[in-house]
Amino acid sequence: SSSSDKAVDESVCGTEDGFCIGLVTDIGKVDDKSFNQSAWEGAQEAASINGGFAKYVETQDPKDYAANIALFAEAGYNVIVTVGFLMAEATAVASEQYPDVKFIGVDQFYAGSAANYSGLIFPEDKAGFIVGYLGGYLTTSGKTAAIAGGPDSIPPVRKFIEGFVAGVGYAAKEQGKNFPKASSVYYTGANAFQDPAWGASTAQQYLDQDYDVIFSAGGKTGNGGLARTAQKSGAYCIGVDTDQWGTVPEAQACLVTSAMKLIPQGVVALIGQVKDGSFAGGNYVGDVGAAPYHDFDSKIPSEVKTKVEEVTAKVISGEIATGVKP
Amino acid sequence: MRFIRAWITPLIALFIAFAIGAILMITQGSDPVKAYQSLFTTAFSTQEGLAKTFGKATPLAISGLAVVIGLRAGLFNIGAQGQLISGALAAAWAGYAITGLPMIAHVPLCLLIGGFFGSIVGYIAGALKAYRGIHEVITTIMLNSIVLQLAEYLSNGPLKEEGSIIARTPEVLDTAKIGSVAGLPIGFFLSGLLALGVWWIFKKTTTGFRFETVGKNKNAAWYAGIAVKRNTVFAMVACGALAGFGGAVETLGVVGKFEPAFNQGLGFDGITIALLARANPLAVIPGAILFGGMRGAGPTMQFSAGVSPEIIDLILAIVLFFVTAPIISRILKLKNDTTTQVTSGWGSN
Amino acid sequence: MATLLQVKNLTKSFGSVIANNNISFEVNAGEIVALLGENGAGKSTLVKSVFGLLRPDQGEIYIDGKQMAPGDTAAVIASGVGMVHQHFQLVPVMSVTENIILGDEPKDGIFISIKKAEKKVRALSEKFGLAVDPTANIEDLPVGMQQRVEILKALSKDVRLLIFDEPTAVLTPQETDELILVIKNLAQLGVGVIVITHKLREVMALADRVVVLRDGKVVGTTTPKQSDEAGLAQMMVGRNVVLEVSKGAANPGQPVLSVKGLEVFDDRKLLAVKGVDLQVRSGEILGIAGVEGNGQRELVEAICGMRVRAKGEVLVGGMGTKDMHPHAVHEAGLSHIPEDREKHGLVSSYSIADNLILNRFDQQPFARGWFRNMSAIKKNADLLVKKFDIRTTSPAALASALSGGNKQKVVIARELSQDLQVLVAAQPTRGVDVGSIEFIHKQLIAARDGGAGVLLVSAELDEIISLSDRIAVMSGGIIVATIDNKNADRDYLGRLMAGLSA
Amino acid sequence: MVGVVTKMTKSVMRSKKTIYLYLVILAIAIAYTINSVSTVAVAASSITFGLPLAMAAMVGIMCERTGVVNIGIEGTLLTSSFFGFFVAALSQNLIWGLIAAIASGAATGLLLALLTVSWKMDQIIAGTIVNILATGLTSFFYKQGYSLPAIFPRWSIPGLAEIPFLGRVLFQSGPITYFGLIFILVLYFAIYHTPWGLRTRAIGEHPSSADTSGISVLRIKYTNVVIAGAFGGLTGAYLTLELVGSFDRGFSAGKGFTALAIMIFGRWNPIGALLAAVFFGFAQALANQLMIDGLVNIPGPFINMLPYVLTIVVLAFSAGKVRGPAAAGQPYEREKA
Numbered sequence A: 001s002s003s004s005d006k007a008v009d010e011s012v013c014g015t016e017d018g019f020c021i022g023l024v025t026d027i028g029k030v031d032d033k034s035f036n037q038s039a040w041e042g043a044q045e046a047a048s049i050n051g052g053f054a055k056y057v058e059t060q061d062p063k064d065y066a067a068n069i070a071l072f073a074e075a076g077y078n079v080i081v082t083v084g085f086l087m088a089e090a091t092a093v094a095s096e097q098y099p100d101v102k103f104i105g106v107d108q109f110y111a112g113s114a115a116n117y118s119g120l121i122f123p124e125d126k127a128g129f130i131v132g133y134l135g136g137y138l139t140t141s142g143k144t145a146a147i148a149g150g151p152d153s154i155p156p157v158r159k160f161i162e163g164f165v166a167g168v169g170y171a172a173k174e175q176g177k178n179f180p181k182a183s184s185v186y187y188t189g190a191n192a193f194q195d196p197a198w199g200a201s202t203a204q205q206y207l208d209q210d211y212d213v214i215f216s217a218g219g220k221t222g223n224g225g226l227a228r229t230a231q232k233s234g235a236y237c238i239g240v241d242t243d244q245w246g247t248v249p250e251a252q253a254c255l256v257t258s259a260m261k262l263i264p265q266g267v268v269a270l271i272g273q274v275k276d277g278s279f280a281g282g283n284y285v286g287d288v289g290a291a292p293y294h295d296f297d298s299k300i301p302s303e304v305k306t307k308v309e310e311v312t313a314k315v316i317s318g319e320i321a322t323g324v325k326p
Numbered sequence B: 001m002r003f004i005r006a007w008i009t010p011l012i013a014l015f016i017a018f019a020i021g022a023i024l025m026i027t028q029g030s031d032p033v034k035a036y037q038s039l040f041t042t043a044f045s046t047q048e049g050l051a052k053t054f055g056k057a058t059p060l061a062i063s064g065l066a067v068v069i070g071l072r073a074g075l076f077n078i079g080a081q082g083q084l085i086s087g088a089l090a091a092a093w094a095g096y097a098i099t100g101l102p103m104i105a106h107v108p109l110c111l112l113i114g115g116f117f118g119s120i121v122g123y124i125a126g127a128l129k130a131y132r133g134i135h136e137v138i139t140t141i142m143l144n145s146i147v148l149q150l151a152e153y154l155s156n157g158p159l160k161e162e163g164s165i166i167a168r169t170p171e172v173l174d175t176a177k178i179g180s181v182a183g184l185p186i187g188f189f190l191s192g193l194l195a196l197g198v199w200w201i202f203k204k205t206t207t208g209f210r211f212e213t214v215g216k217n218k219n220a221a222w223y224a225g226i227a228v229k230r231n232t233v234f235a236m237v238a239c240g241a242l243a244g245f246g247g248a249v250e251t252l253g254v255v256g257k258f259e260p261a262f263n264q265g266l267g268f269d270g271i272t273i274a275l276l277a278r279a280n281p282l283a284v285i286p287g288a289i290l291f292g293g294m295r296g297a298g299p300t301m302q303f304s305a306g307v308s309p310e311i312i313d314l315i316l317a318i319v320l321f322f323v324t325a326p327i328i329s330r331i332l333k334l335k336n337d338t339t340t341q342v343t344s345g346w347g348s349n
Numbered sequence C: 001m002a003t004l005l006q007v008k009n010l011t012k013s014f015g016s017v018i019a020n021n022n023i024s025f026e027v028n029a030g031e032i033v034a035l036l037g038e039n040g041a042g043k044s045t046l047v048k049s050v051f052g053l054l055r056p057d058q059g060e061i062y063i064d065g066k067q068m069a070p071g072d073t074a075a076v077i078a079s080g081v082g083m084v085h086q087h088f089q090l091v092p093v094m095s096v097t098e099n100i101i102l103g104d105e106p107k108d109g110i111f112i113s114i115k116k117a118e119k120k121v122r123a124l125s126e127k128f129g130l131a132v133d134p135t136a137n138i139e140d141l142p143v144g145m146q147q148r149v150e151i152l153k154a155l156s157k158d159v160r161l162l163i164f165d166e167p168t169a170v171l172t173p174q175e176t177d178e179l180i181l182v183i184k185n186l187a188q189l190g191v192g193v194i195v196i197t198h199k200l201r202e203v204m205a206l207a208d209r210v211v212v213l214r215d216g217k218v219v220g221t222t223t224p225k226q227s228d229e230a231g232l233a234q235m236m237v238g239r240n241v242v243l244e245v246s247k248g249a250a251n252p253g254q255p256v257l258s259v260k261g262l263e264v265f266d267d268r269k270l271l272a273v274k275g276v277d278l279q280v281r282s283g284e285i286l287g288i289a290g291v292e293g294n295g296q297r298e299l300v301e302a303i304c305g306m307r308v309r310a311k312g313e314v315l316v317g318g319m320g321t322k323d324m325h326p327h328a329v330h331e332a333g334l335s336h337i338p339e340d341r342e343k344h345g346l347v348s349s350y351s352i353a354d355n356l357i358l359n360r361f362d363q364q365p366f367a368r369g370w371f372r373n374m375s376a377i378k379k380n381a382d383l384l385v386k387k388f389d390i391r392t393t394s395p396a397a398l399a400s401a402l403s404g405g406n407k408q409k410v411v412i413a414r415e416l417s418q419d420l421q422v423l424v425a426a427q428p429t430r431g432v433d434v435g436s437i438e439f440i441h442k443q444l445i446a447a448r449d450g451g452a453g454v455l456l457v458s459a460e461l462d463e464i465i466s467l468s469d470r471i472a473v474m475s476g477g478i479i480v481a482t483i484d485n486k487n488a489d490r491d492y493l494g495r496l497m498a499g500l501s502a
Numbered sequence D: 001m002v003g004v005v006t007k008m009t010k011s012v013m014r015s016k017k018t019i020y021l022y023l024v025i026l027a028i029a030i031a032y033t034i035n036s037v038s039t040v041a042v043a044a045s046s047i048t049f050g051l052p053l054a055m056a057a058m059v060g061i062m063c064e065r066t067g068v069v070n071i072g073i074e075g076t077l078l079t080s081s082f083f084g085f086f087v088a089a090l091s092q093n094l095i096w097g098l099i100a101a102i103a104s105g106a107a108t109g110l111l112l113a114l115l116t117v118s119w120k121m122d123q124i125i126a127g128t129i130v131n132i133l134a135t136g137l138t139s140f141f142y143k144q145g146y147s148l149p150a151i152f153p154r155w156s157i158p159g160l161a162e163i164p165f166l167g168r169v170l171f172q173s174g175p176i177t178y179f180g181l182i183f184i185l186v187l188y189f190a191i192y193h194t195p196w197g198l199r200t201r202a203i204g205e206h207p208s209s210a211d212t213s214g215i216s217v218l219r220i221k222y223t224n225v226v227i228a229g230a231f232g233g234l235t236g237a238y239l240t241l242e243l244v245g246s247f248d249r250g251f252s253a254g255k256g257f258t259a260l261a262i263m264i265f266g267r268w269n270p271i272g273a274l275l276a277a278v279f280f281g282f283a284q285a286l287a288n289q290l291m292i293d294g295l296v297n298i299p300g301p302f303i304n305m306l307p308y309v310l311t312i313v314v315l316a317f318s319a320g321k322v323r324g325p326a327a328a329g330q331p332y333e334r335e336k337a
């Protein structure tokens, strides 16, 4: 069921004292182990922090974006979270149509000036860079790879991948090693994000060529790549978006870290702004970072950990530029 | 009486499907009454809802017709999806790149261009079948992927909207947009006209007779002076043109531009609808309205009753099952022969 | 003599059609029973019920006194019943051997032993004097050869009761004679036999007893001694049938069909027609006699535009025609009753009305420009159904619902109802009952008398002799002689056909 | 058996196709000398990409050889990987998962047989029903948060696994892979050399000839369609329990449809379909390798369309008309014969 288990119920929505949060997913489900799920976790947490109510609708057809947003807006919801950059336009239009409702667009860069729409964006390239940097220190063969479930026409996908490649390069240079440039493949087509078997087979193809660090990014396709890499001892895999230690448990044998976008935190922060009245629209740059090492914590040399920490700080602050175009 | 008989099976099928759907909802802890109430009010009772239903039904109906033409001509066109995308993209291009035309010329031109590009994809499959003997099931499956990749490339490359971060074409000009009359999308009326047209072609014209004869007995067709190969190609071209046209209507009437994700699944729903309609062009329209209405109301059902939208797929599957399986007609002792074959298999040719 | 088969009060209906109505009859060991009846009288239905292929609505079937469960073909086969079916029950893409062993395969471990199987087929073929090539694919064989395979298949088990449903429809006179011998030998050995045929001559030659069906009922039982061909025909049809063809003298005019130096390959890419010249004049019937497989089929197909002409030309009304365009040849004024009506002649899932205009659907008055003219199509159908006595509930009924004879009438009606200079009739009465044969013969003569040149190809020598004005004998791909009908005589023609110099 | 095999081998040696075989071996040898690692990886990937398609194509072949067109393969794959995954995850036992996958696959076959053989429904419609029911049910009842205890491990076959090239490509695979490959070979021999195969083919071509030979058409059709479904279930198990180790909504991602194309490409012949699938897998692996090596600068979509384009091109130039089982798609009704 879609309603959260909070004490507050739906009847308060549209009334003076209700605080209701609606969430519209992109194509896919709130349990997609990916950005929809992260955003929904954030919405639920925000609801419980602020004593509000949260509910979602799952989009089945991109042509319904506007209609799905309208469901919440018409019902008097206070905040509507829309997930995915494909929904940017529909969200912008809705923000003009419903000036009293606040909109939070996850992964949406907002170029306009409306005060009730905030884009929650992430420098994915930085997250990719950090894990790539780690990968550059972990590899023994010097061969690292990124598998993108999804085409390079989708900016978050491309930025993760290119950031990773840059990060590996940075680590190689730092160590004075002559690694080949990190390899990457992009998968396009009808099943770009939802073909785990393709992800797995492609990971296997890399593993057979002695690649030992594999960053597998992009929905279910990427998850397939992680799960497969876990079968080869000595190989490392890196997840994406959330800490995939929890969402793809079958990958735990290889999962050193994940390139994270802290979507839930961003959503919570922005909804908090709405609640306390400081929400002002514009873009909100969310945090990125590497997930904990979990089982690998003891296996990664502490000097490497320290280096990663330093580089993370520098990349986040902008001292180190990733060189990835936005 | 014949009218009632034609409708009674589908109605009972719908009823059973909704009943099973209700049980599934209860097992998931949702309220079926609330869910169905919201479904009917949003899909069929308000002006806005009807507009949405018909809007969704439009491309489904047109691609369904494209599949019907194939079935009638003995061809199983799995390629409506690729043909539709090709038409949608071409119409988007024509809609923004061709400037200075009045609406009355621009819209038809874009539709024609969409149909034309759809027909090219159909032509490839038809010609490979007629002249190289390659089965249309292979070629149309392969072409779906090829066209999708091309569309991905074009909408992210040469045809990409300047400054856009996502892969899509610019918005089509206002002169290329199809609006609505009386609040209902014009595209839907077009699809109705097309259905009548297709029905009438098979009922009344020599072209329809040619297609159908080729579909039923290639040897007799050849013997009777029907150019089998040419008509095979021609039928696939017609399928492609129709599906491409459907894509164009979608671009000009609903989406306003081309974005790869926006047309997914339409051609495949078209196949299901064509089968539900048992290859009868007129029956495609109610089939498409059912699909359009249910698909359009999915989010509302989830909003108001918390039902996950997969229930819609299940209900549609059950409808298809009971409309086409000879259960209801046997129980009611109806003489409508639901076991007649609408497809010709694919071994014999 | 022991009673081998006993059928008691058997009734079987298809929808509203009662195909068998309370039928009882029996067959004794060593006895040959002929089943006789018009097309659609219910003969095949009856034997299919016996063989377990159909479930009768009522009635019992006993074999050797043991009651058979309805619809249990396997049990019927196991009790020693073999059947040669009216429609070939052979898999076209498989070999002769595979077809014969199907259902009772000799094995070597878990695999089929093709060696044993081929040996078995060779032995069978020797035993019954029916020569076949065990390794040939069925689809490459001429129909007569296929029929042989079908017969061998029925004989391949130890049979005690054999059922033949029109086994001779596609056999040459020689082959027919051989088969009659085989059947008589089997009966001598104590095998009971049921034979269905439309050829009264064979009935007279074979049967110990004749059971006549009409409209699903047994209308009489007789023996060849008690009756004659005319009597049998009368029993079947319920009226007097003229078996002799009565026709006036021919009145030949200009040549309307000329074939010059024609050479044609068969499906196996062997030269089957090796340089044929012939002329058919208006107002005459030219019959082509020959043992099946001597190039007649290829000749007809090449004339009608259905087969590539390797060399030579075909002129219709003085105009050259093109191969592989049967329709264009048709347009030039040649009508064609094709040998394979299911394949070329009809679209069985179309209505009778549509089939009656199949090759003119886009011409006046059946189409006006792009539009089909339904009322003209219906009018045409009503007229032809009446004129050609096509037995159907309605012209809107599907062709698949017609009996074989009536299907043939549809094709004939269509081909004769248009302006024609030349009529090519290939096996026009194959599988058709005596009443319909009489009718078709009249139509062919009427076409001749209307000024058409008729080219008749038939495996029935009697038909050729009685209808033709001139007879061309084909053997080994060439025309060995063309003789005037006055000089025709069965033996003489037979020798020519066999390739012996006369 | 031995006799059959030697005869086969002999006829292969004599056939014109031998030249292609030599060309392929030559090409592999050249590639191997230039870059052995990539060559082995691409070849191994050709199998990983191709095997599920080949196995799924066998489902189609078994059904169509017996006269039932099966476009419900996608539904079978989806259903069986769903049950395979969840039963294995809930019981924490791969074998139970395997059994569940096979049983649920067989159940989809049974449904198809019921609709097409007993009820004589239009076969394309019946297959479509299987597909959309499977899609709806598996996504409606999907729950996240489960995971497998392990996946089927790869078994290196002693001796054979050490052979250069072939060792890695063929003899270091998982159990379902071995079984699948063996099944394909067995199916080939069974179809062409056993009584069952003869009867099956006869039914697919001309069912009444089997019926009149005392063969129960109904029983063989049911048996074959259900066994085919079970093998489809094994294919689903391969995907989830041996290749990937997870399950998600829409997991089969269209493989059931591609398998139809592979079946026709392989001319309804098990070996033909295996070769077609490996070819298709090779094209996919090659496309990947082009991106992996990053040597050519072609836009991704063009590389990703390679398998599809290559298939059409190969067919267009090799072709000749293919003829499927003549009675596939038509229900068999005695009383209508």
Ligand SMILES: Nc1ncnc2c1ncn2[C@@H]1O[C@H](COP(=O)(O)OP(=O)(O)OP(=O)(O)O)[C@@H](O)[C@H]1O
Binding pocket: B218, B219, B220, B222, B223, B226, B227, B228, B229, B230, B231, C306, C324, C325
């Ligand atoms: N039933 C058939 N039997 C034998 N040959 C056939 C048959 N159907 C078609 N052909 C062959 O295919 C060729 C073309 O067939 P058809 O006339 O049906 O196609 P078309 O569309 O006219 O092709 P084209 O444009 O090449 O003339 C014919 O010339 C003939 O060789």
Ligand SMILES: Nc1ncnc2c1ncn2[C@@H]1O[C@H](COP(=O)(O)OP(=O)(O)OP(=O)(O)O)[C@@H](O)[C@H]1O
Binding pocket: C014, C015, C017, C018, C019, C037, C038, C039, C040, C041, C042, C043, C044, C045, C046, C086, C401, C402, C403, C404, C405, C431, C433, D334, D335, D336, D337
């Ligand atoms: N499967 C069927 N469905 C419906 N009607 C049938 C079927 N089989 C036979 N009939 C009808 O039953 C009647 C008897 O047919 P049957 O085939 O037994 O005739 P027949 O005496 O063998 O004729 P022929 O000499 O043409 O072979 C006919 O009216 C025929 O149309």
Ligand SMILES: [Mg+2]
Binding pocket: B227
């Ligand atoms: Mg032509």
Ligand SMILES: [Mg+2]
Binding pocket: C043, C044, C045, C086, C165
């Ligand atoms: Mg009969």
